[in-house]
Amino acid sequence: MFHATNTPVKGRFAGRSLSVAVGLASLALAAGSVQAQEQQSVEERLAALEAKLAEVEPQATGDEGFSFNTYARSGLLLGGDLQSAPGGPYLTPAGSVGGAVGRLGNEPDTYLEAILNYKQVAENGTRSHYRLMIADSSTSSNDWTAGDGALNVRQAYAEFSNLASFSGIFEDASIWAGKRFDRDLDFDIHWLDSDIVFLGGLGAGIYDVKFSESVKSNFSLYGRSFLAFPSDIQDQDITEDTDNLILTADNYFGNVQWTLSGMKAQDNDQRVVGGVQQAAETGVHTMLAYHGDSFFGLSDGSFKVAVLHGQGLGAETKNIGADGDLHEDAVSTRLALYGTTYLSDNWRFAPAIMAETSEDRYIEGDEYQWLTFNARLAQEFTANFEMQYEGSWQTMDLTTQGYQGRTAVDGDYSRFTVAPTFKPQVGGFWNRPEIRLFASYSTWDDELDGYSAGDALGADSDFDSGQWTFGTQMEIWF
């Protein structure tokens, strides 16, 4: 353990001493200039100040040096009995295969990402960006969660841009290596807390290879670890590890994005799923998306629509390559779309649809079909206050063939939330932070309780259809 942790101190200290020395020198200059100011002309002093400020400013604003970004939410979600209620956008049976419902007034956790950036500009103009993301997730309300927290490193990568020696189609390219969320294959339907597509892991790649003004591509290799899966039909305790390697070309033609990924997890076909060894060893995934700059051409706003399709290991359509249990014949197709617009001066509207059909997903003959309608509506009242409303309706028909002890179910789920919301500056869909109070009513077909004894609907006999929940939450990103 020790060995792994020795660090190149000489190099580090060399660099650090230099920057400190420069800092001290410039401080001395500044101090000296006070004494010497009589000898200096106003012109010289102005020029010195302008130069110094141009140097200091990017450090102060985070354009160079350190900067801090965050996504965080923390809230209390209570049932009518004044105890914590189960929740989360993935609480329904469809949630087990990615079918999210609305998140407003439906999140029981403290989840946060602390993102520490460090940016440098080389003398030749090449820029580098190091990003470290530490994240935590906990449903405990206590202020000491060493036992039930989950602090971990989700990203640690370096990216170079403006490379001095790159030219031609690579002139605007960036290259990166390390552990990361992909820069572009990571966009979501915010109101469902579901990415439309997510690609992450450990690898390397290149962004923005420009073939023409409107055609550019990103290329990447990501690895993901499939850890400790059962590999012996007789003995569940015998396990193996492997790596899923994912090659992706992510291409842009104006507003159109077309992504193609191929992946291989050597020996994943030895994985035992449902008592047989038919897990996929390879997979293909593709997405066709359109990033609209109006509300579906109807009014000002924005929209995104994407169709995703995958086979084998690619049949987890959202989290590319992240699910090793997928069957070799698995086929999934997903549709995701949302839009944002103002209905009037003070009413905002953001509807969304997500739906998927999936066959032979984990076990031959299984079938998963679900569809979610969601809409968030907001009425802006004052500089700091608005009312938010969110409705969700989800229908699902899941034939599981007994995968993970799950029972086939067919039914609907609905929820509606009202949330009086405070924010520093009301306006727009992405202004955060927000501090909310909320009350939700949710109802669902009782049949859904039978899907799994371990999920939110199945586990708790007090959590029945026709449920009121309420609480408070903050949400922030910057």
Place this chain on the structure above:
Amino acid sequence: MFHATNTPVKGRFAGRSLSVAVGLASLALAAGSVQAQEQQSVEERLAALEAKLAEVEPQATGDEGFSFNTYARSGLLLGGDLQSAPGGPYLTPAGSVGGAVGRLGNEPDTYLEAILNYKQVAENGTRSHYRLMIADSSTSSNDWTAGDGALNVRQAYAEFSNLASFSGIFEDASIWAGKRFDRDLDFDIHWLDSDIVFLGGLGAGIYDVKFSESVKSNFSLYGRSFLAFPSDIQDQDITEDTDNLILTADNYFGNVQWTLSGMKAQDNDQRVVGGVQQAAETGVHTMLAYHGDSFFGLSDGSFKVAVLHGQGLGAETKNIGADGDLHEDAVSTRLALYGTTYLSDNWRFAPAIMAETSEDRYIEGDEYQWLTFNARLAQEFTANFEMQYEGSWQTMDLTTQGYQGRTAVDGDYSRFTVAPTFKPQVGGFWNRPEIRLFASYSTWDDELDGYSAGDALGADSDFDSGQWTFGTQMEIWF
């Protein structure tokens, strides 16, 4: 797990790109101004510099954007055998119910809080403050503590102040939500490492509702998690969870503070404590405190005095609502006071008293009574050096009725510490950091060793009354 972690990238990147763009634009302006300076008047250049610097300054000083705060201590506490000695302000039997003794030369751990703040000012003037606190605690001296450290998130909240649309009694109010230590119900007797009162958890609230110049109130709802408590008299392995919800009004009348809290933990009466189900489901807590701006009216300095009283779940007088084992008939009353003053130009003096009486606390008929006298004295020698002295005397009479296998004890504990102390700038009670060497002598009634086989006095047969300990420590906050 995955689902919970999708983040609103679009929103985030939108915000980030903007700030980068602004940064770049202003950089370009600054660079451009060098070339264009001949066209610009001195007046214009001065005005530009002043405006730019007014923008950069709050970013550099942390008044806007990122800032960093810390509390940390790290030290080596050794016994006469040159091995780590048990320690900590809560090492005596009374410590198990909050009876702290002095901390100087008595802390065996590395405990630290890394506080990452991010402050924003909206165009309408509303300010927001996001605070993340990551903390760790370990008694290992090693530099790799992945196995025995305890890194976790203690705070993650957003607070808004200067709200543009708030007026009347709310004009100066702040609102918040998330996981936090309360802003005001969190003040301590530093020398005992004991808060006088502490309120923390996950919730929401409002500060500084001003009814008049000298009357203001804070209101809050905090939840705390009571996790995995035994709920079956026959089978200790059957457990339940619940939430303790705490409503608090914290009111100020000039220097007087009066706080009232009511709390309820639904179904906590099913908790098995000492073989019976009589745990409290509700509780009440109140505190009357005075924040003095002299040394008890006798000399320059400061003092605080507080009387706290609680019943049922409120009978944990310091950590409001944090103890779920409390009996439904539990009653506790605590007194806490301290003062600070200079006895002469270079002698500082800070005496403190804390005492509590508690009945039917965990088991009907139990009784806990303890009192601690503590005083820290410091003699300032040079700009960087002072001698610190601390004496503590604690008397206790604890009738446990066998709670957690503890035996009734009645006795006294004393300790005295000498600590040569280095600091960047000697002066005042709150100047930190400090680097200390120290030697302590402690003595106690042998009877106290019998309280619990698991505590500092009971566990280690080498740790007997008449104990010398010594070591070194740093302490810092900023």
Place this chain on the structure above:
Amino acid sequence: MFHATNTPVKGRFAGRSLSVAVGLASLALAAGSVQAQEQQSVEERLAALEAKLAEVEPQATGDEGFSFNTYARSGLLLGGDLQSAPGGPYLTPAGSVGGAVGRLGNEPDTYLEAILNYKQVAENGTRSHYRLMIADSSTSSNDWTAGDGALNVRQAYAEFSNLASFSGIFEDASIWAGKRFDRDLDFDIHWLDSDIVFLGGLGAGIYDVKFSESVKSNFSLYGRSFLAFPSDIQDQDITEDTDNLILTADNYFGNVQWTLSGMKAQDNDQRVVGGVQQAAETGVHTMLAYHGDSFFGLSDGSFKVAVLHGQGLGAETKNIGADGDLHEDAVSTRLALYGTTYLSDNWRFAPAIMAETSEDRYIEGDEYQWLTFNARLAQEFTANFEMQYEGSWQTMDLTTQGYQGRTAVDGDYSRFTVAPTFKPQVGGFWNRPEIRLFASYSTWDDELDGYSAGDALGADSDFDSGQWTFGTQMEIWF
């Protein structure tokens, strides 16, 4: 647990409020100056700007206030079967006793150190530096590693320098306390990922006691925890803890460094190693090193050479005092040297040697001998691209006497790596970050596979001599 976490809020908030107040006041001044500018002369405005900028600059650049440092690497190391390959500089049998081989193209992990600094300057000129290092290590490629990560605090200390009241031989001295890596006894052969010497733990010390222009010394006491070692020959489950206390004098005579450490771990002789109780309770360690400012006097560049010798607990020559299993008669001697130079305008060369001989190390009669030759060569092509090459040869003869079930082995290991490398600015040995692709060929005597069933060579039957591995990695420090 709770008690330990109360923090001196009054002190903290007092300090914080002050700095915020100052920030606001100066902001107000700046704003005010715009209105008042007609009354102010150009001279006054220039002076105000210069003063303000001299204040802001150290905050923005991290010379005062917060700053961020990092060492990080993250990479994908794959075998010919497209699965993760074992690796790391310590993968050979000699690695178990510190015998590293080259690291280029040989690292399977994400390892990172996030270093948060806070520097303050007192009015009297005394400087203080608080440093917190959080580190993580994981071989998982996934972006959620709560289960297999290792986030922990490796450093948390305060150091004072420029002490206003220090004079004479202490005039330039710094003092420190807390948990840390020693400032000076922590330098490495970067290409082996091996420190030449490493001293770390929890303690206190003084740096730069200057006896004359060219003679200065550092003195320190470090404690390390020896946790849960078996202390009963009959029953492995009975364990004890102790502390290893290390006193060190680290002395400099021009370019020559001579270090002497003595250590004692009370009761460590009760530790059971190999079935007997003969572990060392004390130890001595010494190092003689030369820090050269040329390439061995032959050309421009640098070199370091060190001879280290230790006995008893000091016989772990690199990590001073970190190994409690050492035998009371253990004797080790290690040689470490490396140099850096440019062979031509665009070829860099850095050879290194590390070798050790060790007897009666863990079990009477055992013997460990190993030697590593390593050389890294780089050919610089463009502003952003260079080819790197690294070769390593290691020979080892290890007679283990069955310690930890290890078998005696005698053999050689070789590896050669080619790594096309991108960096923001090519040039010099310490420029980072780097983004690399790499391919390695390694070969070794089959006998080495028999050393231990748990190590990289012994554990995996697919990982045989004559191995190709390849992958990608980023490495950064700042």
